[in-house]
Amino acid sequence: MTDQTTIPATSGAFVGDLQLPLTVQVKNLNHFFGEGELRKQALFDNYLEVRRGEIVIMTGPSGSGKTTLLTLIGTLRTAQEGSLKVLGKQLQGCDRDLIVNVRRELGFIFQAHNLFESLTAYQNVNMAAELAGLDPMIAEGRIKSLLTRLGLGDRIHYKPKSLSGGQKQSESPSHGDWSTNPNSSWPTNRLPHSTKNQDEKSSPFSKSSPATRAARSSWSPTTIAFSTLPIAS
Amino acid sequence: MPRLSKTPLAWKNLTHDWRRLAAAIAGIGFAVLLMFTQVGFQNALFDSQVKIIDELQGDIFLVSKAKYTLAAEKRFSISRIHQASSCSGVSGAYPLYSELTTSVLRKMEHGNGNRGYPLRSLGFQLSDPIFKSQDLQKNLNRLRQPSTALIDEKSKTKKFNFPRTSDAELAQYTLELANQKLTLVGTFNLGTDFAHDGNLVMSSVNFAKFFPHRKRFGDPLSVVDIGIIHVQENFSPEDVQKTLQKTLEDDVLVLTREAFRAAEIKFWDKSTPIGTIFLAGKLIGFVVGMVICYQVIYSDIAEHMPEFATLKAMGYKTAYFFRLIVVQALLLSVIGFVPATLASLLIYEWLAGQTGLLMQMTPSGIAYVFATTVGMCVVSGLLAVRKLLAADPASLF
Known part of the structure; x- marks a missing residue:
């Protein structure tokens, strides 16, 4: 890990022939939904390699399996057939503990904000800090500076109900991106997920989107973004 | 912080x-x-x-072997009481008489018809230490007059609608118990249960007068419902209970307070x-x-x-x-x-x-x-x- 930290945060396109470690390695991956007669294949023999620092944008028509692949990589779904390695760990057929460990290394930006209505913005983000086992004093400073950077500085102790839609969108990545390694900067790997029902402003690909801002502010993430929108927009 | x-x-x-x-x-x-x-x-x-058991004085109780619950009118001979009182460790043995089925209280009032309600009548010699209640002890003297009784103030109000606060008003009522004139001279506190809607206490003399047919031929007070035994201070109730069990014929059960209570609860819990x-x-x-x-x-x-x-x-x-x-x-x-x-x-x-x-x-x-x-x-x-x-x-x- 130590030598990797010297690599600049750029897209994979700029690193040329440098042998960067593979962050995501998908081989021969099949996935099915349903059981028995209703069993339907969603992924057919998928291959994908994503290197550290790359930003991958995947588009496709509705029902083509983007979300299925994304959720498999994001460990939100159990891999069925084929090989799926994330951060060097084989997820197909692995045990729960390994999955939990991989999950703690990943950030996932959801379409919906999924914040607890009963907790304040601060407490919602703190759920992630507690999971990372951060010292409460350090966590407090980090949460405050993060929420301030995302434009929520004056709303730290507000509940989601009193935040605007965009503000909730801003908060959710901070909810998702905590590294378990206290020495590293927090956002490590993130998987933003967007569909066409989001406006341009909150799309993860726009300059002002939370995912883009978070990606720019940190040093070396691997980002995979999925959309049904043409990128040209 | x-x-x-x-x-x-x-x-x-x-x-x-x-x-x-x-x-x-x-x-x-x-x-x-x-x-x-x-x-x-x-x-x-x-x-x-078991409220009545809790209200009784005494350490050991005698009941007929056939008495499966307090409401069952099974009696035993007074001679068991006499035998028990001469046992070592016993400081005193006293009979308590109880009557339920023939103990019907009727209010003689115009328009009230002839309707009577059964309640439990308890009789005992006024000099015997039977009940714990201090209030009852104070009123015992009133029971020396003929045809008098105290009524349980917790008797069901629907059936026994008497003024419970004023003894003078209570005495005004014309009542019949087992077809004989009865005067209520006051109240005491015992409580009802599922078998008894009300209670009366009276002297054994009056009790014998009201219920002469308890024993077919002979003295109505010669059959006892519950024997109450006081144990001398330096004896343990358990030891005395064992002695009594050996001494007395086996037509009576000799029970400690706890056993008496437990047996009664067991009946209601298991046999009903x-x-x-x-x-x-x-x-x-x-x-x-x-x-x-x-x-x-x-x-x-x-x-x-x-x-x-x-x-x-x-x-x-x-x-x-x-x-x-x-x-x-x-x-x-x-x-x-x-x-x-x-x-x-x-x-x-x-x-x-x-x-x-x-x-x-x-x-x-x-x-x-x-x-x-x-x-x-x-x-x-x-x-x-x-x-x-x-x-x-x-x-x-």
């Missing part, structure tokens, strides 16, 4: 929506109330049945359907509570499923959700239990006033219902959380 405790998610989720919380409290409270009513009635029944009925009542309360609790916790989890799935996707372990739900169930059971217990206290008071039964909130009753409530909430919480524990996060959004 560093925060030592973690985000209290269980508490926050529970108290976030006060309407939902109120519904949950009402639901669980209802189940608690249901169980308390059952427990209360059962205890009241058993306590009321009452124990089973109350068990069924408690079970129904438990099941109803579990269904309500399951609904409350399940809908709470279902509503927060995307959030929980997010926590799961972030790397929270199964054990965290397990703990979360157990804590939530515990909190729910406590905040449902407290108001329901207070409400039960009011209901107990009301029921006691209505029925004359001893409705008491005992520590063991509270512990029993609380343990059941906690079990009910935790079990239904664990049933409700199964889906969250087993599923992939992606299938939970």
